[in-house]
Amino acid sequence: MATLFTKIIEREIPAQIVYEDAHVVGFKDINPQAPVHVLFVPRREIATLNDLGGEDAVLAGRLVLAAAAYAKQEGFADSGYRTVFNCNRDGGQTVYHIHLHLLAGRPLSWPPG
DSSP states (O other): OOOHHHHHHTTSSOOOEEEEOSSEEEEEOSSOSSSEEEEEEESSOOOOGGGOOGGGHHHHHHHHHHHHHHHHHHTOTTTOEEEEEOOTGGGTOOSSSOOEEEEESSOOOSSOO
16 A cells, blocks of 8 residues: 555645655655755655665665755755654654655754654
8 A cells, every 4th residue: 555655756645845856755744843844755665764675775875865955955954954764653753654854944952852
């Protein structure tokens, strides 16, 4: 069964898509935790970080590079941003399709929560 994110990627569910390439799609989070909150997801469904294999190293890197490119494009790379992967229930993952959160637009405290 397709995940919510796959349905967004395939345009079955509307979303504010802000980044797209052959491997990654970025869209605004519907429940933002910062003024900028974008999710970067691979087009290929992978449930959790635990399901990544060595062959997925380039794909995982593409998520990080997409977030960094978006931060530069939008002008907040120099002021700063945070990227987060959540893994499984205790890690805060609610959609089982790996995704990188990019948060920016305000000072972000530590620890995160």
